[in-house]
Amino acid sequence: MSKHTIAIASGKGGTGKTTISVSMALALAQSGESVSFKDADVEEPNAHLFLDVDLKKKSDVSVLIPEIDEAKCDGCAECQKACAFNAITVMGSLPLVFTELCHGCGACTLVCPQKAITEVPKIIGRLDSAKVDEMSFSRGILNVGEAMSSPIIAKLREENGTDADWTIIDAPPGTSCPVINSSRNVDYLILVTEPTPFGLNDLELAVGMARALELPHGVIINRANLGDREVYDYCTREQIPILLEIPFDRKIAEGYAKGQTLIVSQPEWSEKLVELAFDLVGGRS
Amino acid sequence: MKQLVILSGKGGTGKTSITASFAALSKNFILVDADVDAADLHLVTSPEILSTHDFIAGQEAEINPDLCEGCGNCKDLCRFDAIMEQDETYTVDPYACEGCGLCARYCPTDAIAMNPVVSGQWFKSETKNGPFYHAKLGIAADNSGKMVATIREQASNAAQENGQDLVIIDGPPGIGCPVIASLTGCDLVFVITEPTPSGLHDLQRVTELAHHFKIPVLSAVNKADLDDEMTEKIEKYCEENNIRTLGRIPFDPAFVKSMINKVSIVEYSSGAGAMAVRNIWQKVNYQLELEN
Numbered sequence: 001m002s003k004h005t006i007a008i009a010s011g012k013g014g015t016g017k018t019t020i021s022v023s024m025a026l027a028l029a030q031s032g033e034s035v036s037f038k039d040a041d042v043e044e045p046n047a048h049l050f051l052d053v054d055l056k057k058k059s060d061v062s063v064l065i066p067e068i069d070e071a072k073c074d075g076c077a078e079c080q081k082a083c084a085f086n087a088i089t090v091m092g093s094l095p096l097v098f099t100e101l102c103h104g105c106g107a108c109t110l111v112c113p114q115k116a117i118t119e120v121p122k123i124i125g126r127l128d129s130a131k132v133d134e135m136s137f138s139r140g141i142l143n144v145g146e147a148m149s150s151p152i153i154a155k156l157r158e159e160n161g162t163d164a165d166w167t168i169i170d171a172p173p174g175t176s177c178p179v180i181n182s183s184r185n186v187d188y189l190i191l192v193t194e195p196t197p198f199g200l201n202d203l204e205l206a207v208g209m210a211r212a213l214e215l216p217h218g219v220i221i222n223r224a225n226l227g228d229r230e231v232y233d234y235c236t237r238e239q240i241p242i243l244l245e246i247p248f249d250r251k252i253a254e255g256y257a258k259g260q261t262l263i264v265s266q267p268e269w270s271e272k273l274v275e276l277a278f279d280l281v282g283g284r285s
Numbered sequence: 286m287k288q289l290v291i292l293s294g295k296g297g298t299g300k301t302s303i304t305a306s307f308a309a310l311s312k313n314f315i316l317v318d319a320d321v322d323a324a325d326l327h328l329v330t331s332p333e334i335l336s337t338h339d340f341i342a343g344q345e346a347e348i349n350p351d352l353c354e355g356c357g358n359c360k361d362l363c364r365f366d367a368i369m370e371q372d373e374t375y376t377v378d379p380y381a382c383e384g385c386g387l388c389a390r391y392c393p394t395d396a397i398a399m400n401p402v403v404s405g406q407w408f409k410s411e412t413k414n415g416p417f418y419h420a421k422l423g424i425a426a427d428n429s430g431k432m433v434a435t436i437r438e439q440a441s442n443a444a445q446e447n448g449q450d451l452v453i454i455d456g457p458p459g460i461g462c463p464v465i466a467s468l469t470g471c472d473l474v475f476v477i478t479e480p481t482p483s484g485l486h487d488l489q490r491v492t493e494l495a496h497h498f499k500i501p502v503l504s505a506v507n508k509a510d511l512d513d514e515m516t517e518k519i520e521k522y523c524e525e526n527n528i529r530t531l532g533r534i535p536f537d538p539a540f541v542k543s544m545i546n547k548v549s550i551v552e553y554s555s556g557a558g559a560m561a562v563r564n565i566w567q568k569v570n571y572q573l574e575l576e577n
Binding site: 100 | 295296323362390430481487497545
């Protein structure tokens with residue numbers, strides 16, 4: 001376990017999670033800290049596009065799905081009754097498994113009176129890793145067509161691979177299961193937003209999630225000079241700290257379009273992000 | 286009746302702004318906000334809510350401490366690490382519980398109840414442009430895929446009943462469960478992207494998903510003038526992969542201004558951004574008529 005774990009999330013997509021998380025991880029690593037950086041946006045992982053990396057497959061991620069031995073099955077449909085996810089239906093006298101609905105809970109296997117069900121792994125994605133600029137980088141990626149990203153995020157967070165002092169997590173957008181899995185039990189949750197009505201609405205949802213999970217949290221306002229003051233008023237009213245404001249700057253946007261992260265297009269952010277990271281975990285010890 | 290879904294893979298490329306504009310330009314349709322995790326479409330369509338409905342998608346285990354004898358069987362069986370133990374007292378972590386019911390089924394003292402969970406509300410609304418189905422998922426609730434399926438079913442039933450010939454769906458980012466639920470059964474996917482490496486990468490994955498379900502894909506690049514070279518690269522990728530490109534939308538501050546004024550850009554501005562969106566809608570509309 002790392003000493004410090006910080007996740008970067010946002011209700012709304014496209015607010016700058018990846019550029020900020022990559023920048024913070026790199027800035028910490030370049031200042032001599034040991035860092036493990038994890039891209040947990042497994043549906044659309046993008047952090048590698050901003051790092052000069054040679055990704056190597058580390059492991060497959062699979063879930064267990066039922067396989068039915070037709071010779072033993074007598075069509076009693078106990079498995080169908082036990083499945084809370086409607087992933088098994090008995091058609092005629094044989095059960096049909098809808099693997100994309102299966103959560104891998106194992107209920108069908110246990111209830112089958114004929115012992116006709118065994119569980120077999122089904123690959124839904126993989127973990128990749130790479131070494132960049134003295135920090136370790138890993139990511140999960142969901143196979144196209146698969147629905148469930150949570151098992152991949154869980155495995156990404158579990159795997160250590162490093163005894164780095166810092167773990168920085170780039171979380172997916174939204175506020176439901178994949179985000180919760182990416183940010184549970186972290187030391188600090190940074191919420192990135194933009195000062196627009198959509199940004200505010202989704203920030204309120206993300207703050208609701210942070211409070212429900214009892215995570216310390218604060219806000220980075222990106223493209224701070226576009227939009228209006230509503231996000232600022234909300235943060236003041238709710239006593240949520242504004243950690244940083246990053247103005248919209250065509251140079252940052254064009255740098256991003258070329259695959260450059262914030263601290264490459266504007267190196268002055270490097271020190272600010274390192275200081276911020278230390279502040280969030282209680283200062284330099 | 287046709288169903289059109291607006292997707293992007295990457296978040297923040299303009300799905301909702303585009304959807305609201307399509308809705309303002311379209312006739313005889315029903316609008317659906319399928320980004321139930323972080324729904325924003327109601328902010329630019331001023332809906333009047335006609336009815337509110339609880340959404341019950343799943344169940345959650347609850348251990349009765351008076352009946353629990355602390356055998357730990359439930360903790361051994363649970364695949365989701367949802368049973369917590371402290372000093373031989375067992376409790377359920379509601380955020381980890383997936384509601385499979387295995388623990389309750391095998392509890393020797395019947396101490397575990399499976400309770401239905403209200404994971405949010407969905408709404409049937411009316412906007413000045415037409416009927417609107419949207420939802421609010423509870424804080425930190427799951428089952429967003431089922432919620433999407435629920436409101437889509439409501440919307441398409443209503444469309445069939447009332448003779449609307451189009452359902453326009455604002456999809457969520459990503460390619461997982463709620464996106465699949467937004468996409469299945471649609472006639473056409475419109476992907477809006479931006480000229481960045483992430484924009485291209487995510488367009489590739491989301492169109493791969495659409496093609497996996499055999500749904501034709503149209504696309505356009507938003508904020509195209511931020512990087513002409515990348516825009517060309519994306520259009521070339523589309524051309525080579527059976528994705529029709531319908532045009533470029535320039536970076537236009539009127540997008541944010543229209544949002545602040547609670548309307549779509551085509552209702553707010555007649556500038557370059559709005560013009561581009563209008564032109565794209567004409568082509569989408571034409572394509573919808575061809576999909577028979």
